Amino acid sequence: MSATERAPALLSIGQLADRTGVPATTLRYYDELGLVRPASRAAGRRRYAASAVRDVGLILCFREIGFSLAELARFVAGERDGRQEMIDRKLAELAEQQHRIEVARTALEHGKKCPASEPMRCSRFWSIVEGRLRGLSLEESHSRAH
The missing domain is CATH 1.10.287 (Helix Hairpins)
Incomplete structure (x- = not known):
């Protein structure tokens, strides 16, 4: 098995945008805030792990509930209490x-x-x-x- 077969496929920002319905500009903003970070960069382009789809979904749900992005950042980083x-x-x-x-x-x-x-x-x-x-x-x- 080659290294490319073993490594999980990374998503481009466009692919992440397509899978989540969130514009790439918003995904870049989430990156700036530290909410959804790319797993790596290839030739200066963001590459996301498949789990980023779930992370964006979490943001969408919490925003719909009424959490601000700042509150969401504290929630994700916080302790259970x-x-x-x-x-x-x-x-x-x-x-x-x-x-x-x-x-x-x-x-x-x-x-x-x-x-x-x-x-x-x-x-x-x-x-x-x-x-x-x-x-x-x-x-x-x-x-x-x-």
Whole structure:
């Protein structure tokens, strides 16, 4: 068996881009951040191990969950306890985002069904705006107006 038969095939950046759906420019950025490093360089070109496909998949999943690239770098490099703490923080962050979305949805649904038929003419709408200007949250302002 020759050396080329024993050595695992390396992927070019274009091949990695094709297999993951991630543009080569983004893969270069991931390399700069240390998230997906090439296994070697041949004639100045990046060559990736097959495992880089999995690494890019991990990044895509974590980005969809809401992790920043910096958070992802800390997650991958971290200890198990640190990862659990990051998961807890992200869960709390997502819960807060969900709450803000529900408050916004309630406000928009009111605007859609507003008895004044036009939110800009609605006295409740303007009392909510005034409440925000006084430092109340949207939720507090909306609940006081109703």
